[in-house]
Amino acid sequence: MHHAARTYGAVAKQTANPRELEADLLLDAAARLQAVRDGWENRSAELEAALTNNRKLWSIFLSSATNSENPLPPNLRQNIANLGIYIFNETLSIQCNPRPDALAPLIRINREIAAGLLGRG
Numbered sequence: 001m002h003h004a005a006r007t008y009g010a011v012a013k014q015t016a017n018p019r020e021l022e023a024d025l026l027l028d029a030a031a032r033l034q035a036v037r038d039g040w041e042n043r044s045a046e047l048e049a050a051l052t053n054n055r056k057l058w059s060i061f062l063s064s065a066t067n068s069e070n071p072l073p074p075n076l077r078q079n080i081a082n083l084g085i086y087i088f089n090e091t092l093s094i095q096c097n098p099r100p101d102a103l104a105p106l107i108r109i110n111r112e113i114a115a116g117l118l119g120r121g
Contacts, residue, residue: 020118022114022117023117025057026057029053032046032054033051033103036050037100040100051091055087055088058083061083062080065081083109083113086109
């Protein structure tokens, strides 16, 4: 989790808007997963690192969403928590049965959440 936290901290210093920060991190994670998917034959060794990065990022989101002091509405926090659990389950499934097409849902979710955070969704 240290890498994701460091990445989060480094990007936080570069941008003042937390929504933009979260969107940037989601897009970065999606890009890493997409690169593995697109170059599966040559990049499948990078799969574990890309999945770990994404899982750590979602661990942060899940932790924040389940924090009782989070100011977001309860239904939104629950939706984020549900997505986090889905991400964890999909990650485990991919680790057990690696296939490039299995990365598509993780990539799509990250991109769609990022677009929503940036007001493009």
